[in-house]
Amino acid sequence: MQIVEAKANGQSRVDITSYAELYKNELLHNVLPFWEKHSRDEVNGGFFTCLNREGKVYDTDKFMWLQGRQVWCFSYMYHNIEWRKEWMDMALLGAGFMEKHGRDENGNWYFSTTAEGKPLIQPYNIFSDCFAAMGFAALDKILPTDRYKEIAVNTFENILRRQNNWKGKYNKSFEGTRSLKSFSLPMILCNLSIELEHLLGTQRVNSFIPTVIHEVMDVFYQQDHGLILENVYADGSFCNSFEGRLLNPGHAIEAMWFIMDLGKRLNDQALIQKACDIMLHTLEHGWDKTFGGIFYFMDVLNNPPLQLEWDQKLWWVHVEALVALAKGYALTGDDRCLRWFEKVHDYSWKHFRDEAYGEWFGYLDRRGDVLLNAKGGKWKGCFHIPRALYQVWKTFENID
Amino acid sequence: MQIVEAKANGQSRVDITSYAELYKNELLHNVLPFWEKHSRDEVNGGFFTCLNREGKVYDTDKFMWLQGRQVWCFSYMYHNIEWRKEWMDMALLGAGFMEKHGRDENGNWYFSTTAEGKPLIQPYNIFSDCFAAMGFAALDKILPTDRYKEIAVNTFENILRRQNNWKGKYNKSFEGTRSLKSFSLPMILCNLSIELEHLLGTQRVNSFIPTVIHEVMDVFYQQDHGLILENVYADGSFCNSFEGRLLNPGHAIEAMWFIMDLGKRLNDQALIQKACDIMLHTLEHGWDKTFGGIFYFMDVLNNPPLQLEWDQKLWWVHVEALVALAKGYALTGDDRCLRWFEKVHDYSWKHFRDEAYGEWFGYLDRRGDVLLNAKGGKWKGCFHIPRALYQVWKTFENID
Numbered sequence: 001m002q003i004v005e006a007k008a009n010g011q012s013r014v015d016i017t018s019y020a021e022l023y024k025n026e027l028l029h030n031v032l033p034f035w036e037k038h039s040r041d042e043v044n045g046g047f048f049t050c051l052n053r054e055g056k057v058y059d060t061d062k063f064m065w066l067q068g069r070q071v072w073c074f075s076y077m078y079h080n081i082e083w084r085k086e087w088m089d090m091a092l093l094g095a096g097f098m099e100k101h102g103r104d105e106n107g108n109w110y111f112s113t114t115a116e117g118k119p120l121i122q123p124y125n126i127f128s129d130c131f132a133a134m135g136f137a138a139l140d141k142i143l144p145t146d147r148y149k150e151i152a153v154n155t156f157e158n159i160l161r162r163q164n165n166w167k168g169k170y171n172k173s174f175e176g177t178r179s180l181k182s183f184s185l186p187m188i189l190c191n192l193s194i195e196l197e198h199l200l201g202t203q204r205v206n207s208f209i210p211t212v213i214h215e216v217m218d219v220f221y222q223q224d225h226g227l228i229l230e231n232v233y234a235d236g237s238f239c240n241s242f243e244g245r246l247l248n249p250g251h252a253i254e255a256m257w258f259i260m261d262l263g264k265r266l267n268d269q270a271l272i273q274k275a276c277d278i279m280l281h282t283l284e285h286g287w288d289k290t291f292g293g294i295f296y297f298m299d300v301l302n303n304p305p306l307q308l309e310w311d312q313k314l315w316w317v318h319v320e321a322l323v324a325l326a327k328g329y330a331l332t333g334d335d336r337c338l339r340w341f342e343k344v345h346d347y348s349w350k351h352f353r354d355e356a357y358g359e360w361f362g363y364l365d366r367r368g369d370v371l372l373n374a375k376g377g378k379w380k381g382c383f384h385i386p387r388a389l390y391q392v393w394k395t396f397e398n399i400d
Numbered sequence: 401m402q403i404v405e406a407k408a409n410g411q412s413r414v415d416i417t418s419y420a421e422l423y424k425n426e427l428l429h430n431v432l433p434f435w436e437k438h439s440r441d442e443v444n445g446g447f448f449t450c451l452n453r454e455g456k457v458y459d460t461d462k463f464m465w466l467q468g469r470q471v472w473c474f475s476y477m478y479h480n481i482e483w484r485k486e487w488m489d490m491a492l493l494g495a496g497f498m499e500k501h502g503r504d505e506n507g508n509w510y511f512s513t514t515a516e517g518k519p520l521i522q523p524y525n526i527f528s529d530c531f532a533a534m535g536f537a538a539l540d541k542i543l544p545t546d547r548y549k550e551i552a553v554n555t556f557e558n559i560l561r562r563q564n565n566w567k568g569k570y571n572k573s574f575e576g577t578r579s580l581k582s583f584s585l586p587m588i589l590c591n592l593s594i595e596l597e598h599l600l601g602t603q604r605v606n607s608f609i610p611t612v613i614h615e616v617m618d619v620f621y622q623q624d625h626g627l628i629l630e631n632v633y634a635d636g637s638f639c640n641s642f643e644g645r646l647l648n649p650g651h652a653i654e655a656m657w658f659i660m661d662l663g664k665r666l667n668d669q670a671l672i673q674k675a676c677d678i679m680l681h682t683l684e685h686g687w688d689k690t691f692g693g694i695f696y697f698m699d700v701l702n703n704p705p706l707q708l709e710w711d712q713k714l715w716w717v718h719v720e721a722l723v724a725l726a727k728g729y730a731l732t733g734d735d736r737c738l739r740w741f742e743k744v745h746d747y748s749w750k751h752f753r754d755e756a757y758g759e760w761f762g763y764l765d766r767r768g769d770v771l772l773n774a775k776g777g778k779w780k781g782c783f784h785i786p787r788a789l790y791q792v793w794k795t796f797e798n799i800d
Contacts (some may be wrong), residue, residue, distance in 0.1 A: 050703075058703040059642060065454035111572070120575040172511070174519040196507045242459060242778065301449075303458040304772040308763060311771065363708060365766065371711065372704040378642070 002271050018042045019345070020396035026353075032077065034358035034375065035070065035130050035382040036090060046097030049381040052374050060115035060375075064102055066381030067094050067272050068131030074193075075391070083142075098132060107158055109246060112378075115393075126166040129159050130188050137196045141211035148156065153199050156192060163189065175239050180231040180243055183220040186212045186254055190262075209262055216255055225300055226281045228252040242306045247298040249286025250317025256323040257391075260331055276328040280336055283321060283344075291367050292347050295312050302316065310372060311318035313364040315380065319388035326395040360385050410506030419745070420796035426674065426753075427789035432477065434758035435470065435782040436490060442470040444516050446497030449781040452758050453773050460515035464502055467783030468509075471495050472595075473782050475538035477790070483542075491539050499530060499551065507558055512778075520540045528586050529559050537596045553599050556592060563589065580631040580643055583620045587655055590662075609662055616655055617674065625700055626681045628652035642706045647698040649686025650717025652681050657724040657791075660731055674729040682737055683721060683744075691767050694718060694745050713764040714769060715780065717747040719788035726795040761783050 038055030039047040041062075049066045050059035073092040102118030108123035109132045123129070124195040137146075138249050163185060165171070173179075190212035193205045193346040219236040221230050230246040233239050256279035263272035286294045293313035299305045321344050329337035351368040352360040354375070362380040376382075424444040438455030439447040441462075449466045450459035455786070501517025502509050508523035509532045521692050523529070533555040540548040562568070563585060589613035593605045616758035620634040628692075630646040633639050656679035688693045693713035699705045721744050729737035751768040752760040762780040763771040776782075 040794050049405045052704070058701075059640075110574070112578065120577050122574055124572045165517040170572060172524045172570060174510070174522055177514060177520050179520045183788060197530060241457075241461060301458075302779060303452070306778055308771070311765070312708060365592050365711075371708070374704040376705055377704060 001301070009373075011088050014217070016396045016399055017340075018065050023389045023393040023396070027386055028081075030353075030358045030387050031360070031389060032074075032087075032353075032382075035073075035386075036086060039070070039382065040093060041097070041115060043379070044097065044099070045093050046117070047094055047381070048115075049376040050374070051359075052375045053354065053361075055359075055375065057323075058374070061112050061120060061378075062097070062115060062117075062300055063166065063378055063381070064109045064113075064128040065125075065131050065379075066383070067102070067137035067179065068133075069381055071095050071098065071135030072138045073129065073386050075135070075142050077240065077386070078142045079138065080390070084109070090140060091135075091142070095136065095148070097148070098135070102132060108162075108366045109155070122170075124167065124170040126159060126162055126185070127188070129155050129162075130192055133192055134195045137199060141198060148343075149199055152196055156196055158191070159189070178239065178241065180239060181233045181234055182231050183216055183228070185252075185257065186215045187258060191258060201282050208242045209266070213262060213271065216259060217271070221278060222300075225353070226278065227280065227285060227298065227300060228278065235298045240276065240301075242299075245299045245301050245303060247286070247300050248296070249282050249294050249298065250314065250320055251295070252398035253280045253286075253294075253317070253324050254320035256282070257327050260324070260327050264331060265282075272331045276332050276334060279328055280340065280343065282335075283325075283340055288313075288366065292345065292346075293351070293364065293366075293368055294321060300356065311366040313351070313366070313368060315352050315360055315362045316384035318344060318352060319360075321386050323391040323395070326392045329396050331398050339383070409573050416796045419741075420793050423789045423793040423796070427786055428481075429756075429766045430753075430758045431760070431786050431789060432474075432487075432782075434784075435473075436486060439470070439776070440490070440493060441497070441515060444497065445493050445500070446515075447494055447514075447719055447781070449776040451759075451774065451776040453761075453775060454756065455759075455775065458774070459777075461520060461625070462497070462515060462517070462777055463512045463527040463781070464498070464509045465511075465525075465531050466776075466783070467498050467502070468528070468533075468535035469783035470781055471498065471535030472531065472538045473786050475535070475542050477786070478773050479481070479538065479540045480790070480794075488542060491535075491542070494541050495536065495548070498535070499547070502532060507554055508562075508568075512788070520655055522570075524567065524570040524788070526559060526562055526585070527588070529555050529557065529562075530592055533559065533592055534595045536598060541598060549599055552596055556600070559589070559592070566644065570749065578639065578641065580639060581634055582631050583616055583628070584651075585654065586615045587658060606693075609652065609666070613659065613662060613671065616659060617671070617678075621678060622700075626678065627685060627700060628678065628682065629700065640701075642699075644697045645703060646700050646705065647686070647700050648696070649682050649694050649698065650696070650714065650720055652682045653686075653694075653717070653724045654720035655680070657720070657727045660727050664731060674732045676732050676734060676737065678697060679724045679728055680734075681739065683725075683740055688713075688766065692745075693751070693764065693766075693768055694721060712765040713766070713768060714753065715752050715760055715762045716784040717751060718744060719760075719784050723788045723791040728791045730799050731797050736772070 017198045038051050041353055046067055047070050048057045048060060052058050071091050071094040078087040101113050101191050107130040110119045110123050111121035111125050113119050133152050133155040136148045140148040140152060190208045191206045197205045210300055220232060222229055229248060230248050231243040238244060239385050249365055256275040259275040260272050286337055288295055292360055296312050296314050297305045297307040297310040325337045325341040354361055359375040361370050365371045434455060438451050446462050446467055447470050448457045448460060452458050461515055461666050471491050471494040474487045478487040501513050504523055508518045508521050509528040511521035511528055513519050533552050536548045536552040540552060590608045593600055593608045597605045620632060622629055629645060630648050631643040656675045659675040660672050688695055694711050694717050697705045697707040697710040698715050725737045725741040751764055754761060759775040761770050765771045
C-alpha cells in the first residue's frame with residue numbers, strides 16, 4: 001500500500017509485484033537449476049562448489065561450510081516452496097557425504113576434505129559446525145530422522161561448549177594483551193537456535209535472543225559514528241587497532257535484517273525501526289560514491305585497511321542488502337528503503353547476474369567489472385543468492 | 401659496454417650510468433630519510449611501520465618481521481655505503497626493542513607486539529625469526545658484540561630445528577592427506593646462511609647451497625610451463641589444487657636473482673643463464689598486457705585464483721624484478737634484460753614512487769592507481785625498496 005502512495009507521489013517507480021515475480025523466477029529458473037545441474041558429485045556424494053562461469057568443475061575440494069549451506073538451501077526450498085523430489089535428493093546427496101566424511105573423532109567438523117572425503121584442513125573454524133547444524137536441522141524438517149536430529153543437536157551443543165575458545169590451539173593471540181570479541185558468534189548462535197527451534201524448543205531459543213540484541217545494538221553499535229564495529233574489547237570499548245577499526249558494511253547490514261526479524265518475533269517496532277535506521281546509515285556510509293556498489297571493508301577512522309580486497313564488490317554483501325531493504329520497507333514503510341532497494345537492485349542485476357550461464361558472479365573489482373570469472377569457489381556456494389532471492393520474493397509478495 | 405652496442409644498434413635507450421645515479425639518489429634522498437624521520441619510536445624504541453602517505457603514524461603495533469628487516473637495512477647501508485652514525489643509531493633503536501621484547505621464553509620471535517612491547521601475536525611464523533637473525537647478524541657486522549652474535553646464531557639454529565614443522569600447533573593441515581612443500585624456506589635458509597657467513601663459516605654456508613639450487617631449479621621449476629610453482633607435493637610432483645596451481649611471479653623473479661648471485665659465487669655461468677631465462681619468461685607470463693605491471697598471483701592452469709588481490713600491483717614484486725633484470729643484464733649481457741628493465745622501471749617510477757612525500761606506495765589496483773594511500777603497514781616496511789635501490793645502483797655502477 002505504501003507503494004501506491006509512493007508512486008502516486010512520484011517518489012518511486014518501484015513496482016513491488018514485478019520485483020516479487022522477478023526474484024521468484026530468478027531463483028527457480030536461473031539459480032537453483034545451476035547448482036542442480038553442475039554441483040553434484042555423483043561418485044562420492046557431496047557438492048562441488050568450485051564451478052567456473054559455465055558451471056564446469058575447476059577444483060574438486062569440498063568445503064564443509066558450503067556443503068552444510070547447500071544442504072540447508074535445498075531442504076529449505078523443499079520445505080518452503082514446493083515438495084520437489086529433486087530438491088530433497090540434492091539435500092540428501094550433501095548430507096550423506098557430510099555424515100560419512102565431515103567430522104573428526106570429537107564430532108568437530110573439518111574445514112575441508114578431498115572429493116573422496118579424506119580430511120584436508122582440520123576443524124579450526126567453528127562456522128563449519130554452525131552450517132552443518134543448520135543443514136541437518138533443515139533436512140530433519142523435511143525428512144524427520146533421529147540421526148539427523150542427533151547430528152544437528154550434538155553439533156549445536158558442541159558449538160556452545162567451544163564458543164568461548166573456539167579457535168582452540170589455532171588461536172594466535174597472546175592471551176591478555178588485547179582481548180577482542182566479534183559479534184559474529186552471538187549472531188550466528190541466535191540464528192542457529194531459531195533454525196533448530198523444532199529440536200531445541202521455543203523457551204531455549206528465546207533465551208538466546210536478549211543477549212544478541214544487547215550485544216549487537218548496544219555493544220558493537222557505536223552511537224558516535226552510527227556504525228557497527230566488527231571487533232571491540234571484551235568490555236565493549238573501542239580498540240584503536242586494525243581489528244578494532246574494521247567495518248564490514250555487508251556484515252552489519254545482514255545483521256540488521258536478522259535483528260528486524262527478531263523485532264518482528266518480539267513485536268518490538270522500536271527495535272525494528274532502529275535496525276532499519278542503522279542499516280540505511282551503514283549503506284550510505286559503505287556505498288562507493290564514485291563507482292557504485294558497497295565496499296567490502298572500511299576503517300572507521302579512514303585509515304588504510306589491512307584487507308587488500310577492501311574496495312571490491314562482493315555478491316553476498318549486495319544481496320544481503322537487498323533483503324535488508326525489502327524487509328525494512330515491509331516492516332517500517334520507510335520510503336528510503338524502497339529508493340535504496342532500487343539502486344542496489346539495479347547495480348546488482350547489472351553487474352553480478354549472469355544471464356548467459358545462470359547463477360551470479362561473486363567478485364567484482366571496484367569499478368564493477370568481474371574480478372573472478374567463476375560462480376563458486378572456496379567461499380561462494382549455493383547459499384546467499386538463493387536465500388536472498390527467496391527472502392525478497394516472499395517479503396514483497398506478502399506486502400499488499 | 402653492451403649498452404654502447406645496444407644503443408648503437410638502436411635497440412635501447414637505456415643509459416646505465418644515469419640509472420645508477422638515479423637509484424642512488426632515490427635511496428639516499430627520498431627513501432632512507434623517510435624512515436629516519438617518521439618511523440622512530442623515541443619512547444619505547446623500535447619502529448613504527450604503519451605510516452600514511454605523509455609519514456604520520458596511523459597504527460602503533462610492531463611487527464617483528466619489519467623490525468628485523470629495518471635493523472638489517474640500516475646496518476647494511478652503514479656497512480656498505482657510508483659509516484653514518486645516524487644509520488647505526490637507527491639499527492640500534494630497533495635492535496634494542498627486539499632484544500627486550502621480541503622473543504618468548506623459548507627464543508621464538510613473536511609475530512607482533514604493542515608499541516610498548518607487550519606480545520600480541522604468538523610466534524606462529526618462522527619468517528619473523530629469519531628476519532631477526534638477519535637483522536642481528538648485520539648489526540654485528542657494524543658493531544661486533546657477543547650478544548648480537550649469540551642472538552643471530554641461536555635464532556638461526558632454532559630455525560633449523562623448527563624447519564620441518566615450523567607451523568607447529570598452528571598447522572591446520574590434516575597430516576598425510578596432501579603434503580605440500582614450499583620453496584620459501586630452503587630459499588630463505590640459504591640466504592640467511594650467507595648473511596650469517598661471518599658467524600657460521602664458509603664451509604657451513606656452502607653446505608646449504610646445493611640443496612636450494614636443486615630444489616628451486618629442478619623441483620619447483622616446471623619444465624613444461626617454464627614457470628616456478630609455489631607449492632608441490634613432497635616428492636616434487638604437481639598437485640592440482642589451489643595451492644598447487646599457485647604462481648607468484650614476484651616471488652619466482654626474486655628467487656632468480658638470488659640464484660644468479662649463487663651462480664656468480666660458484667662461477668657457474670650456465671646456472672646464471674638458466675636463472676636469467678626463467679626470470680624473463682616469468683616476467684613475460686606475469687606481465688599484465690592490458691594495464692601494465694606484474695600480477696601478484698596467478699593460477700598455472702588459468703583457473704580463478706583463491707587470492708582476491710591477485711590482479712593488484714605490489715611494490716616488492718616490481719622492485720625485485722628491477723634487481724633481477726639489472727643483475728641479469730650485468731651477468732649475461734642479454735639485451736632483453738635491458739629492454740624489460742626500462743619497461744618495469746617506467747611503470748614503477750610512474751606508479752609507485754611518491755615525489756611529494758618520499759618513499760613509494762605499496763599497493764596499486766590493476767590499473768595502476770593507488771589502492772592504499774600509505775607508505776607502510778603490517779607487511780610493508782623499510783626493506784624491499786631500499787634494498788632494491790641499492791642493488792640496482794651498485795649493479796649498474798659496476799658495469800662498464
